Amino acid sequence: xxxxxxxxxxxxxxxxxxxxxxxxxxxxxxxxxxxxxxxxxxxxxxxxxxxxxxxxxxxxxxxxxxxxxxxxxxxxxxxxxxxxxxxxxxxxxxxxxxxxxxxxxxxxxxxxxxxxxxxxxxxxxxxxxxxxxxxxxxxxxxxxxxxxxxxxxxxxxxxxxxxxxxxxxxxxxxxxxxxxxxxxxxxxxxxxxxxxxxxxxxxxxxxxxxxxxxxxxxxxxxxxxxxxxxxxxxx
Amino acid sequence: xxxxxxxxxxxxxxxxxxxxxxxxxxxxxxxxxxxxxxxxxxxxxxxxxxxxxxxxxxxxxxxxxxxxxxxxxxxxxxxxxxxxxxxxxxxxxxxxxxxxxxxxxxxxxxxxxxxxxxxxxxxxxxxxxxxxxxxxxxxxxxxxxxxxxxxxxxxxxxxxxxxxxxxxxxxxxxxxxxxxxxxxxxxxxxxxxxxxxxxxxxxxxxxxxxxxxxxxxxxxxxxxxxxxxxxxxxxxxxxxxxxxxxxxxxxxxxxxxxxxxxxxxxxxxxxxxxxxxxxxxxxxxxxxxxxxxxxxxxxxxxxxxxxxxxxxxxxxxxxxxxxxxxxxxxxxxxxxxxxxxxxxxxxxxxxxxxxxxxxxxxxxxxxxxxxxxxxxxxxxxxxxxxxxxxxxxxxxxxxxxxxxxxxxxxxxxxxxxxxxxxxxxxxxxxxxxxxxxxxxxxxxxxxxxxxxxxxxxxxxxxxxxxxxxxxxxxxxxxxxxxxxxxxxxxxxxxxxxxxxxxxxxxxxxxxxxxxxxxxxxxxxxxxxxxxxxxxxxxxxxxxxxxxxxxxxxx
Numbered sequence: 001x002x003x004x005x006x007x008x009x010x011x012x013x014x015x016x017x018x019x020x021x022x023x024x025x026x027x028x029x030x031x032x033x034x035x036x037x038x039x040x041x042x043x044x045x046x047x048x049x050x051x052x053x054x055x056x057x058x059x060x061x062x063x064x065x066x067x068x069x070x071x072x073x074x075x076x077x078x079x080x081x082x083x084x085x086x087x088x089x090x091x092x093x094x095x096x097x098x099x100x101x102x103x104x105x106x107x108x109x110x111x112x113x114x115x116x117x118x119x120x121x122x123x124x125x126x127x128x129x130x131x132x133x134x135x136x137x138x139x140x141x142x143x144x145x146x147x148x149x150x151x152x153x154x155x156x157x158x159x160x161x162x163x164x165x166x167x168x169x170x171x172x173x174x175x176x177x178x179x180x181x182x183x184x185x186x187x188x189x190x191x192x193x194x195x196x197x198x199x200x201x202x203x204x205x206x207x208x209x210x211x212x213x214x215x216x217x218x219x220x221x222x223x224x225x226x227x228x229x230x231x232x233x234x235x
Numbered sequence: 236x237x238x239x240x241x242x243x244x245x246x247x248x249x250x251x252x253x254x255x256x257x258x259x260x261x262x263x264x265x266x267x268x269x270x271x272x273x274x275x276x277x278x279x280x281x282x283x284x285x286x287x288x289x290x291x292x293x294x295x296x297x298x299x300x301x302x303x304x305x306x307x308x309x310x311x312x313x314x315x316x317x318x319x320x321x322x323x324x325x326x327x328x329x330x331x332x333x334x335x336x337x338x339x340x341x342x343x344x345x346x347x348x349x350x351x352x353x354x355x356x357x358x359x360x361x362x363x364x365x366x367x368x369x370x371x372x373x374x375x376x377x378x379x380x381x382x383x384x385x386x387x388x389x390x391x392x393x394x395x396x397x398x399x400x401x402x403x404x405x406x407x408x409x410x411x412x413x414x415x416x417x418x419x420x421x422x423x424x425x426x427x428x429x430x431x432x433x434x435x436x437x438x439x440x441x442x443x444x445x446x447x448x449x450x451x452x453x454x455x456x457x458x459x460x461x462x463x464x465x466x467x468x469x470x471x472x473x474x475x476x477x478x479x480x481x482x483x484x485x486x487x488x489x490x491x492x493x494x495x496x497x498x499x500x501x502x503x504x505x506x507x508x509x510x511x512x513x514x515x516x517x518x519x520x521x522x523x524x525x526x527x528x529x530x531x532x533x534x535x536x537x538x539x540x541x542x543x544x545x546x547x548x549x550x551x552x553x554x555x556x557x558x559x560x561x562x563x564x565x566x567x568x569x570x571x572x573x574x575x576x577x578x579x580x581x582x583x584x585x586x587x588x589x590x591x592x593x594x595x596x597x598x599x600x601x602x603x604x605x606x607x608x609x610x611x612x613x614x615x616x617x618x619x620x621x622x623x624x625x626x627x628x629x630x631x632x633x634x635x636x637x638x639x640x641x642x643x644x645x646x647x648x649x650x651x652x653x654x655x656x657x658x659x660x661x662x663x664x665x666x667x668x669x670x671x672x673x674x675x676x677x678x679x680x681x682x683x684x685x686x687x688x689x690x691x692x693x694x695x696x697x698x699x700x701x702x703x704x705x706x707x708x709x710x711x712x713x714x715x716x717x718x719x720x721x722x723x724x725x726x727x728x729x730x731x732x733x734x735x736x737x738x739x740x741x742x743x744x745x746x747x748x749x750x751x752x753x754x755x756x757x758x759x760x761x762x763x764x765x766x767x768x769x770x771x772x773x774x775x776x777x778x779x780x781x782x783x784x785x786x787x788x789x
Contacts, residue, residue, distance in 0.1 A: 045554035046709045048749045060748055065554040080748075087745050091714040125718050125738065150707065169549060169707075172532065174717040176707030 004070040009077060021052055021063035021074060032076055033085055033117060035092075035110065036151040037064045038201055038221060040228035041160050047151060049088055049114070052076045060084075086118045094125045095174070096132055097146040098204075104217040105205030111149060128174070135180070137187025141199050141209055143178070148206040150176055154198035157224055166192040197224055236509035237517040238395055241386065244508070248383040255293040257334055258312040259283075260376060261321075264299035264461050265454075265493055266615075271322065272307035278323045279309070282330050292334060295384070298462015300375035302362060303615035305345060310357070310375065317345040317357040349612060349634065361631050362613055367594065369602045370578045371618045374462035379497050382504040385465040391510055393584035394469050397476055398518040401584075406477040407433060410580070412588030414600035419445055419536075419573030420651065420677045421753070422599070422666040428570065431560040432478040435568040440480035442471050443545070443564065443571040446487035446494065447529045447536040450649025451700060453680035455604040456574035458616050460487065460494035463578070464501035468524065470577030472511065473584060475522040478570050483522065486541050488529035499526060533650075533704035537752045538563075538571045540706065551706045552752035573678070575604055595621030599665035599676075609646075609682040612637050619664075626660040629683060640685035644768075648677025650697040650704075651757030653764025654690065673764040675757070690769040691776055694762045695723040701758035712755030715746035719762060731777045740766065 003014040008021075008030055015024040020043075025032045035047035045062035052063050055073035063076070075081070092098075092111060100106045132145035155167040155178060166189050170179045180186040199207045200220045208217050252258070261267075261276040276296050283292050300308050305319035309329065316339050318329055325343060332340045344353035346360065354360040368374075377384035385391070397406050411426030432440060444467060448456040460467060471483045487495050502524050505511040513521045527545050534540045535550040542564050544550035563569025579601060583591045592600045599621040605628065608614045612634030619628065625645055629635065636642050644654040647664075653674030655662060662668050666676050684693065702716040722739045725731045743759035743766075750756045766773065 044708070045751060048709055048711055048751065051749060062554055062751075066556065084745055084749050087741070088710050088749070091710055091718070094718070095714045125742075126721065128714075128717065150710075150713070172534075172707045173702055173705040174707065174713055176713065 004068065006068050006070070006072045006074060008074045015068050017068075019068055021061075021066050021068055022050055024068050025063060025076065030076060032063050033114065034064065035114065035149070035203060036153065038153050038157070038224065040225035041153065041156045041201075044152060044156070047088065047149075049085055051081060051084065053078055053081065082118070086120060089114050089118045089120050090123045090125055092149050093120070093123050094127050096128070096130060096148065099146075102214060103147065103205040104208045104212050104214060105147070105219075106215040108215075108217055108219065109205060110203035130174075135186050136210075137185035138189075138192070138194070139187065139210075140194055141186070141196070141207060143180070143186055144206050144208070145177060146206075147204045148178055149204060150178070151203060152178070153201045153203065153221075154178060154207060157197045157201050161224055161228060162193060162195050162197050164191045164193050164195070167198060200224065238399065240508075241391060241395060241510075241516065244383060245386050248387040252293065252387060255291060257292045258295055258376075259292055259334070260295045260297035260300070260310040260312070262298070262300050262306060262308040262310075262375065263296040264303070264375075264458055265491075266299065266303040267306035267308055268493070270306045270320075274323055275307050275309065275321050275326055278326050279330070282327050286330065286335075288330075288334070295376075295378045296380075297376060298374040298379050299371075299458040299616050301366075301371075301615045301617060302345060302613055304613070305615075308345070312376075314339075315356045315358050318343045319345045319347065346613070346634075362617075362634070365623070365627060365632050366618055367602050367620050368618045369582050369591075369594070370459060370466075370575055370604055371462070371616065372582070373466070374458060377463065379462055379464055380500050380504075382465060382501070382508060382510075385463070389585060390465055390581075391469055393581035394472050394476075394510065395516055396584055397473050398516055398520055403433060403477045403479065406473065406584070409584060409588045410477070413583045413591035414588075415576065415579055415583060415591065416599060416601075416666065417573060418575035418579070418603065418678065420648065420675060422676060425572065425576055428560065428572070429474065429477050431558075432480075432568050432570040435561060437568050439482070439565075439567045440478055441564045441567055441569040442475045442478065442480045442483040443538075443541065443559075443569060444471055444483065444485040444574060444577055445536060445538065445541060445571055446485055446491070446498075446574045447541060448488065448491075448574070448678060449533040449536050449704075450651070450678055450680045451697075452606060452608045452646075452682045453649055453678050454606045455616065455679045457491050457494055459574050459578050459604070460491065461497055464494075464498045465505065466578045466581055467498070467574055468501050468505055468511070470572075470580035471524060472515065472522045473580050474570055474572065474577065476520050478568075480570065481521050481523065483524040484527050484545055484564070485524055486527045486529060486535070486545060488535075489531055490529075495526060495528060502526070532706070533700075534706045534752070534754050537754060540752070541571070542569065551708045552754075554751060575679070596663065596665045598667055603664070603676065603679060605679045605681040607633050607681050607683070610636050610638075610640065610685040610688075611683040621665045622663045624661050624663055625655060628664065628681070629660070633683065636683065636685045638685075640687065642683065643686045643688055644684045644690065644693075646674075646682040646684065646693070646761070647680065648675040648757075648760070649680040650700045651675060651753065651760055652677045652680070653760045654684075654693065654768060656768040673760070673767050675760065689727075690765040690772050691723065691727055694765045695720065695727055697761035698723055698758070701754065705754065705758075709749075709751035709755060711746045711749040712751065712758065715742050715750075716755070716758050718742055719746070719759065723762070726773060726776050729776055731773075733777060736773060736777060 043064040050063040051060040135143040
């Protein structure tokens with residue numbers, strides 16, 4: 001593959017053509033914050049944490065879906081970007097009911113980690129405290145909408161990797177919710193294979209197995225990435 | 236049908252039309268229909284028949300004529316006398332006096348109740364005199380459901396011209412030369428967009444007509460689709476020929492059943508005459524159009540969301556690049572243009588890009604259709620050359636603000652636009668000038684507000700719209716618009732603080748820069764522009780904890 005020169009955070013780099021900015025950064029040890037991104041499934045550019053500045057383009061573009069072009073000058077850690085990452089994180093926390101102290105994912109949560117990474121000492125926006133349901137109808141797993149951040153990893157992994165298409169999305173705006181089948185209890189699903197992929201890729205405590213209690217949840221998001229990689233190798 | 240047949244149809248229709256002494260158009264656009272024009276049409280047809288005048292007078296149900304709040308409208312040609320608020324009771328008098336005795340009834344003429352003396356020839360009325368109709372030229376004069384009515388007025392002549400006298404490259408060059416810019420709102424040069432799609436090599440390309448007009452107060456595309464659907468259809472076919480697409484989709488919002496019905500009828504009659512389908516006019520070019528009906532989501536007017544919707548997916552936008560020109564509908568190069576843009580194509584081909592480029596301003600050529608609404612005497616649909624001042628539009632065409640009130644602000648560009656204050660009444664309306672004032676041209680909504688409007692409440696209204704219409708995919712738009720709406724409500728309820736105002740300003744810039752699509756990126760515009768020009772009203776709400784005197788909370 002041909003390589004093209006790009007500059008990321010003042011570092012001159014050689015990157016393979018066709019790489020996304022996120023891939024280029026990962027290969028070169030440049031950390032980019034992500035939430036909706038997960039290796040192995042398609043990117044949607046929804047969480048806006050991976051936004052970068054590109055010289056000559058007046059819009060901020062998501063690193064996960066934007067491909068590098070020759071001679072681009074990319075900045076990933078400007079004050080503006082850091083400020084926006086902090087606001088995005090605060091909005092995640094303010095949107096639904098994230099109570100770490102009672103959460104299965106406490107200590108093992110990507111949202112919690114994000115809060116530490118952006119240095120969020122408090123949330124400056126009013127909490128919305130929406131009425132959100134907890135679906136415990138599935139024999140093995142729980143879907144707690146209070147903790148869902150709408151990254152849609154579960155939706156994508158279910159359709160793209162498992163092929164079951166159990167998860168979908170209903171409503172729009174602040175009312176969006178992840179739904180099972182046509183908005184019926186998860187336990188009644190005729191499509192769910194109980195494969196646990198969604199549970200393993202969920203970044204928060206929104207999806208969890210009934211066998212764990214507070215702070216005990218261990219997730220394996222890499223399981224999906226490795227599975228996809230193995231399939232590609234035709235093992 | 237071949238080229239000669241098209242001419243024959245035009246000639247025989249012309250001969251038929253010439254047999255009549257008068258043409259009487261009854262506006263059957265959505266506005267006039269809702270005020271009862273269908274009954275007027277029926278009554279007029281009966282009246283003409285009963286008097287034995289049906290060999291002399293041709294009664295035509297037409298599209299929108301413009302002064303929508305004066306409907307139902309009846310236009311008598313060739314005198315160009317327009318009667319307003321016509322009903323079943325006074326239509327007989329119009330026929331007797333205007334058509335038999337040749338004496339206009341002044342009391343019933345257009346604007347008779349507000350002008351000192353109404354104009355017998357409506358074209359001399361400032362409302363029409365200041366306008367320049369290119370897109371709307373035939374709207375209001377032809378029956379949109381009769382294809383011959385369109386053909387007789389040079390309809391499909393441009394399609395004939397491109398198919399037999401021009402190469403796709405020449406068509407694109409002509410559009411580039413015209414300097415036409417996208418009328419959907421962003422103002423991207425149409426010719427360059429066409430060229431980009433043309434250059435991509437693919438086994439299949441598509442043309443999409445974006446008729447998902449959703450801005451509150453905007454009804455330009457609706458009126459074009461209802462009043463002259465063939466013009467849009469012809470524009471799509473020409474676009475297809477130019478970029479190398481043989482399939483088109485017209486995405487029309489479900490709230491426009493009449494537009495859908497008439498566009499459907501247009502496709503059917505064009506297919507019947509061989510102006511659509513295989514080997515159009517005997518050429519090697521084939522083009523087909525299907526309608527897709529929007530299901531009520533504002534965001535589906537965004538091109539990538541619209542494409543997802545046509546594909547049968549949830550109508551949410553995706554990040555660009557790749558742009559639809561490279562990877563659009565089903566991953567194929569796709570040209571997507573707004574209704575008004577496509578309706579401008581045929582006149583440009585017929586009269587030349589040079590002619591079009593000379594209308595308007597150096598950077599914004601041509602004409603723009605505005606939906607004039609709000610606190611204005613003559614609201615309705617107008618088309619003016621780019622660069623006309625807001626003052627001329629409001630006072631000369633629109634007849635000023637009613638009830639002796641003061642003009643306060645003009646809201647352009649709907650929920651993506653901003654408010655233009657009184658001190659900028661002389662702004663020349665074009666893309667750049669409006670952006671420099673913190674607003675946008677948008678699709679052409681123009682809402683006039685008088686001094687009874689509370690600008691914080693205006694900002695809240697548009698923020699509520701964006702919050703409701705946010706698809707919920709990206710965080711800034713989903714949560715940010717809700718937060719801003721809550722803060723605006725708090726300020727409107729006189730519970731806001733300086734701290735809230737700071738948060739509001741911080742969020743506005745964040746949502747504008749960090750959102751995924753145009754909806755989120757432009758959602759803070761009404762807020763930012765009212766903060767720019769009417770910050771005193773925000774501060775008054777906060778500091779004095781009271782509303783401004785005489786201001787209402789609608």
